[in-house]
Amino acid sequence: MTRYVFRDGRFRDRETGAPMLVPAGPLAMPSITRPMPEYASPINGRMITTRHERREDMKRNNCVEAGDMPSPTGGKIRNKAFAAKRGLTVSEDYR
Known part of the structure; x- marks a missing residue:
């Protein structure tokens, strides 16, 4: 592995x-x-003071981050009003 030193204002190969x-x-x-x-x-x-304690607490209590939860519809759009307001179309499964 190459080792570098700082000489003349630049990092240079040591050898x-x-x-x-x-x-x-x-x-x-x-x-x-x-x-x-x-x-x-x-x-x-229980008091949680570090990220490690948070991960352990969530694992111990069988919890997941809210952002990690899968969509109940698998990302498909089923609400007509929601789709219309955003210029989208309702998925084939929900028509």
Whole structure:
């Protein structure tokens, strides 16, 4: 694995001194996520302070994120008023 050092204002190969190649496009950078607010679990009242505790609490109580729930209609539109308001058509299964 190539190791780089910072010389002359650039990262360079430690052995050859060749400048490090920078890939085209956005650079991958670490991100920092805000700490989540502390809350009491609505199921058992236990205090949840970290994301890990939240995942464990949800797993322990057989829960899923609301955004992860599948659509009851499988993404098909069945409400005529909803479809008309948005310029869509009702799915064949619900006509």
